[in-house]
Amino acid sequence: MTTQQTRQVVEKYFTDLENGDLASALSALAEDVEFELPRDQWNEVIPYLGVHRGVAEVTRAFQVRGETTEVLDYGMRDLRVEGDTAFAVIYTKGAHTRTRQEFEIEDSHRLVVADGKIVAWKVYFDPNGEVAAFNADREDRLVAAVWASDHALVTELLGTGARVDHRDRSSGLTPLMIAAGQADAPMVALLLEAGADVFTADSGAGATALHKACQGGSLDVVRALVDAGAFIDAVAPTTGHTPLMDALWFKYPDIAKHLLDAGAGLNLSTHYGFTLKEHFEYELNVNTRGKDRLLLAEQYLKARVAGDDARIEGHRLMAAVNAGDVEGVRALLAGGVDVDELYPIVNGFNDGHTALLVASRDGHTEIARLLLDAGADVNATEPTFGAVPLHKAVYNGHVALTALIAARPGVDLDFQGATNGYTPLHDALWHGYDECAAILLDQGARLDLRGHDGKTPLDLATEVFGAEHDLTRRIAAAAQQDER
Known part of the structure; x- marks a missing residue:
């Protein structure tokens, strides 16, 4: 051509x-x-x-x-x-x-x-x-597809980049909340696989997807959300309800049992003044239909309470630690007691703690030494603050305990707590325990980590002790050296 x-x-x-x-x-x-x-x-x-x-x-x-x-x-x-x-x-x-x-x-x-x-x-x-x-209405189509249980369209939209946590404009629910409330287990699995957020709350009542699942009544959905890390005791800011309260309210004893077995708290209260027990008693009184399901749930509640009581009574190591009984602890360890046994969740100060966590918090240095020598997990975390034994020791100014734990092989000197992102060094400085802070510095604690408030150890040292304090000067010089 x-x-x-x-x-x-x-x-x-x-x-x-x-x-x-x-x-x-x-x-x-x-x-x-x-x-x-x-x-x-x-x-x-x-x-x-x-x-x-x-x-x-x-x-x-x-x-x-x-x-x-x-x-x-x-x-x-x-x-x-x-x-x-x-x-x-x-x-x-x-x-x-x-x-x-x-x-x-x-x-x-x-x-x-x-x-x-x-x-x-x-x-x-x-x-x-x-x-x-093409994508201008993609997220709204995703929400509509979840409401319609259209798994194929949801798969397609997620595949083209639809934001999995986009909220429904009318209800304020995320797709995961919608699917959970509709008891759509396959859809929940699909959304979780796409990275749906199990922690976020709806914009109307502040409830999570797990709350919605307890309304929807699918045990499979509840299992999937709990396995994905959903907070079992998430509290709705409007009602004060936990997922367990909702499971009881909507008369799903099998879901209540699953949450109870997973450690749901029993001593929480609603925001309208009822304890969980009072909340449940009210449900028993006002319901005429489905009362058999409530009575079954009551059996599960009683069984859980009895189990907690038995675990508390059987946790002899924790009892000895609480009492500061060094010889008692020594004898129990020699007898083969589980050194890392967790305390049951009873909405108390020791919930989910190991004996070492409590000993570190309460200043029992010799007991902590015995526990560590017996193989206690030096980096065990507790569920309330997400803290490790070293946090507990420095937070309370226990100098000898700080030195003991900080020098332990395998210890994570720089573990950041879940509630504020503070390392043990942050905590020591925050509470003004300069001796504990100096021990951590000697052991090589990092100076570049920031808490959730953006503060470094130098920021806290300056704030608490002042810029001219010897400890602050030491941290500043070390931080400057690290930058080089």
Whole structure:
């Protein structure tokens, strides 16, 4: 093909497209034409992208585009031709047919002509504007699909990047809360796999997905959320309800039992003044239907209380630690007691603690030494503050305990607590225990870590002791050295 012949074919082709004469335009294509619109993971939401071979496939691509895009303006901006190859710049202004969001594209086309027909056509363009138009209602469609239990559409939308935690505009619920409330276990699994947040609360009552699951009544959903790390004792800020309270309220004894077995607290109160026990007694009094399920739940509650009482009585090591009974602890360890046995969750000061955590908190240095020598976990964490034994020791200013634990092989000097992100060094400085802080510095505690308030150890030392204090000067000099 000569340059002039190629130009004539290509100019007529784009003129036909501009005039909306698709049939005439398609007649310019070779039967085995190859039409490529580059497709990747970032633009796959646009359905007509990809490689299309033959006139039939190209025709179908145009049909799909016509179904999804209304062309508002279209025209050639530039054309360069050399032999059988043409390079065209095309401007398109369109609007997505569903979202009505408009976009503009200026793309480059490379076309090869042979025997008067276009045999190859490749388009180079920035699809971001068009992708945005397709995705303008993506999150709202996700929410609607979850309400409709449309697992296939949810999978598709998540695959194209839909934000899994987008809230329903009317209810304030996230997709995970919706699926949990509807007892849709497969949908919950799908959303969790996509990274749905099990901790966030709804914007109306402050309830979590686990609260919704206890309303929905699916034990499988509750199991999935608990396994995903949902807070069992999350408290709704409006009612004060925990998930267990909701499980009892909605008469799902099997769910109540699962939460009880997982350690749900029994000594919490609603924000309207009822303890859990009073809340449950009220339910027993006002319900005439489904009372058999409430009575079954009552059996599970009583069994849990009895079990807690038995565990407390049987936790002889904790009793000895509480009493400061060194010889008692020594004897129990010699008898093979479980050195890391956890105290039951009874909404008390020792909940979920090991004996070492309590000994470190309460200043029992010799007992802590015995426990460590018996293999106690030096980095055990408790569930209330997410603290380790070293936090407990420095927080309470126990110098000898701090020295003992900080020098222990395997100790994590820089463990950051869950509630405030403070390391043991942060805690020692925060509470003004300079001797404990000095021990941690001697052991090599890090100086660059920040708490959730953004403060470094130097910030706290300056705030508590002043910039001219010897300890503050030491930390400042060490921090400066670390930066080098």
